[in-house]
Amino acid sequence: MTTKFQMLGLGVMSLVLGVSLSVSTAYAETESSKARGGQLYDKWYAMIGASAPDNMHPLYPANGKYASKPQSNWRCKECHGWDYQGANGAYKSGKHATGIKGIDGAAGRNADEIVALLKAPEHGYGDKLSDADLQDLATFINAGQVNMDNYVDRASKKPLGGDMAKGAAYYNTMCAQCHGRDGKQPKGMKSFGKQMGNPWEVMHKILNGQPDSDMPALRALERQVVVDIMSHLTTLPE
Ligand code: HEC
Ligand code: HEC
Incomplete structure (x- = not known):
């Protein structure tokens, strides 16, 4: 039989465990965080088992080719490019062109700043992605990009x-x-x-x-x- 006291003990235990678990699930290396961030950059909603939002992303240009496709215009890659160079890279012209800059300039930037930027209403990811997701994105952006x-x-x-x-x-x-x-x-x-x-x-x-x-x-x-x-x-x- 479990007494109230034992249950309290369990509660405290799980609190402590909760802390140590959240530490142990974050890997001691950063490569997996970079890779997961890279996949979120590609198609975050597929990664977290969510469906794409049904409104256009607030930063997407209304005259852009993918304006009526939230499943595209909410993907980071749609605005910032596969080469991370946005309007300076492959998306300079063609149907994916938006004139938006890349993420290459944010390499090396502080992770908290990147997370804050993604949570800000302009980007609007604060209520869509978890803190762990946002951290992985930040790790990818500040340490995981390659100069293609x-x-x-x-x-x-x-x-x-x-x-x-x-x-x-x-x-x-x-x-x-x-x-x-x-x-x-x-x-x-x-x-x-x-x-x-x-x-x-x-x-x-x-x-x-x-x-x-x-x-x-x-x-x-x-x-x-x-x-x-x-x-x-x-x-x-x-
Ligand atoms: C364990 C199986 C596995 C191995 C090994 C593997 N892949 Fe894949 N790969 C997949 C699967 C599954 C997909 C998703 C396929 C799809 O999109 O239908 C994929 C997708 C891809 C894509 C993206 C395709 C797309 O539709 O955008 C590329 C590029 C790719 N793989 C390249 C490679 C290369 C190059 C290697 C070897 C260095 C490799 N893969 C090794 C399973 C694997
Ligand atoms: C609909 C278009 C759009 C989407 C989707 C989008 N962004 Fe942005 N992003 C922007 C715009 C616009 C800016 C501001 C560019 C400027 O300052 O000129 C920006 C800025 C940034 C910057 C700062 C770049 C710098 O050099 O200061 C980062 C980092 C960034 N975005 C990451 C992301 C990530 C990660 C995602 C996906 C979770 C994402 N963005 C999705 C439009 C978008």
């Missing part, structure tokens, strides 16, 4: 200095079991041959994973290995 211009040639969209032969070996041993040698698996996924039309998105997903899927986040790979793999992807059939 070092790996992808902006004009040709080709990986810079990739070794296709090495890339084929990496791909066939690390990716093919899920994606098929021809890069057309799983069923329903746009083939890698086609996806390489947007190498920045591919690089973001290789490093951080694909939201709500079994795709591992491969941040641990040397960047050169990622570039070699992307070079191989360009040789795969569309």
